[in-house]
Amino acid sequence: MATALDDLRSALSAGRASISTDPDVVEGYRRDQTTIVAPGRPLCVVAARSTSDVAATLEWAQRHRVPVVPRGGGTSLAGGATAVDGCVVLTLDKMTAITELDPANELAVAEAGVRNAELDRAAAGHGLMYAPDPSSFEISTIGGNLATNAGGLRCVKYGVTRDSVLGIEVVLAGGRVLRTGRRTVKGVAGYDLTSLFVGSEGTLGVITSATLRLRARPAEYPRTMTAAFGSFAAAARAVMAILAARLSPSLLELIDRATLRAIDDYRGLGFGDRTGALLIAQDDAGGGARPVEEMRAICLAQGASLAEISADEAESRQLLEIRRLAYPAVERLGRALVEDVCVPRTALAEMVARIEAAAATHGVPIATVAHAGDGNLHPVFVTDPGPDDLPEPVWAAADEVFSAALELGGTLTGEHGVGVIKRRWLARELGEESMAVHHAIKDALDPAGIMNPGKLL
Ligand SMILES: Cc1cc2nc3c(=O)[nH]c(=O)nc-3n(C[C@H](O)[C@H](O)[C@H](O)COP(=O)(O)OP(=O)(O)OC[C@H]3O[C@@H](n4cnc5c(N)ncnc54)[C@H](O)[C@@H]3O)c2cc1C
Numbered sequence: 001m002a003t004a005l006d007d008l009r010s011a012l013s014a015g016r017a018s019i020s021t022d023p024d025v026v027e028g029y030r031r032d033q034t035t036i037v038a039p040g041r042p043l044c045v046v047a048a049r050s051t052s053d054v055a056a057t058l059e060w061a062q063r064h065r066v067p068v069v070p071r072g073g074g075t076s077l078a079g080g081a082t083a084v085d086g087c088v089v090l091t092l093d094k095m096t097a098i099t100e101l102d103p104a105n106e107l108a109v110a111e112a113g114v115r116n117a118e119l120d121r122a123a124a125g126h127g128l129m130y131a132p133d134p135s136s137f138e139i140s141t142i143g144g145n146l147a148t149n150a151g152g153l154r155c156v157k158y159g160v161t162r163d164s165v166l167g168i169e170v171v172l173a174g175g176r177v178l179r180t181g182r183r184t185v186k187g188v189a190g191y192d193l194t195s196l197f198v199g200s201e202g203t204l205g206v207i208t209s210a211t212l213r214l215r216a217r218p219a220e221y222p223r224t225m226t227a228a229f230g231s232f233a234a235a236a237r238a239v240m241a242i243l244a245a246r247l248s249p250s251l252l253e254l255i256d257r258a259t260l261r262a263i264d265d266y267r268g269l270g271f272g273d274r275t276g277a278l279l280i281a282q283d284d285a286g287g288g289a290r291p292v293e294e295m296r297a298i299c300l301a302q303g304a305s306l307a308e309i310s311a312d313e314a315e316s317r318q319l320l321e322i323r324r325l326a327y328p329a330v331e332r333l334g335r336a337l338v339e340d341v342c343v344p345r346t347a348l349a350e351m352v353a354r355i356e357a358a359a360a361t362h363g364v365p366i367a368t369v370a371h372a373g374d375g376n377l378h379p380v381f382v383t384d385p386g387p388d389d390l391p392e393p394v395w396a397a398a399d400e401v402f403s404a405a406l407e408l409g410g411t412l413t414g415e416h417g418v419g420v421i422k423r424r425w426l427a428r429e430l431g432e433e434s435m436a437v438h439h440a441i442k443d444a445l446d447p448a449g450i451m452n453p454g455k456l457l
Pocket of ligand 1 (some may be wrong): 068075142147151428452
């Protein structure tokens, strides 16, 4: 391998990429944020600074049959960016240029390593926003967001990452550079190759830059409404009523009883045992307080014991902060496996009942938060700290939860991706024909099977 590495160094010498085999550096790139996947030992880490660095690495990798694990911020919760033995971890996090910001056409061109929040801040200077907002927005990258088709809190109004991408530049296995899509909002020439790469989890190529759609930024910070309910089912009914009233909330989040208890223990907010669920809603349309007041009225009519509206921006941010406390609060209880099923929103209450049943049957604490407007639930399985793999009861509970999501007409993953964790369930959701088409696409674009092997498929 020493000769192969020398070969890689000379392949990269024309660009500005750095390559490291230092054990301390390599150790820092073995894992992502998934707590339960045993990572492999990489051969080296390449930090690309340009598309040509990426192309040179992929050409070299194909020649030497070396696996490549593309990496952005390393915030994957599905094990997508965990290293495999003998791989090159190819990190894009030094490719951080926003090369264009075009307010008239409401678009930006950003390199893959730009942090999501960085792009949104740059857009804000022109009265625009980059709408996809995963909770990891300060630390995850545009490339990683595209590769996982990330969602976020604003999805209920603005859609997922796929809805904000016009085109990409992607380096294919072997080093060819492909440009997909266009700069126009409309355009139907050829197959939709952009969508093929969005959500492909680094298994088909390495995204180096993207042309992204920006939208008008709300003139003021949205008002927030919070409502406390005795049960999750009652809160889910309120969600359906708000959506049926066509109020178009820009955020609609639900927090279950187990999570509220954890937040109480963490910050003493005093929800107590009687609060079975907390609904948090925002409206960013700028039409005054009327939409959130209507949401509050709906919640009270649906049995909310308490419903409040923020008085000013500071209070609005504070109320939303309760949602952001969910993960840190639950993580204090033990090792957390953050899951990500999505069901038709009419099935939200039934899905939570099935999650609670799985928790009781297998004796595994599960705390759930939901992007309720999308039917996207994050059941967080809590287990003791331990070796990388999970205890069998947690897998059994997870199996029950995933099976329930599929039975209810939903999916295994709304936004985090399949990664390593959900491969064993994928065929159950997709079926034989779809799996065969997936493998045919993978074989066509990555015949040597070296692009992020062991992930997704
Ligand atoms: C606290 C926290 C909150 C989160 N909240 C959300 C949320 O609200 N919504 C959500 O959807 N996710 C969320 N996530 C999960 C995670 O942040 C997203 O999946 C994110 O899109 C990953 O981006 P990243 O840059 O960290 O990519 P990484 O974790 O580095 O990689 C993710 C996947 O993309 C591939 N990849 C990365 N860069 C490229 C590239 N340039 N080209 C090709 N493939 C690439 C990797 O190989 C891997 O398969 C959260 C994670 C954390 C830790």
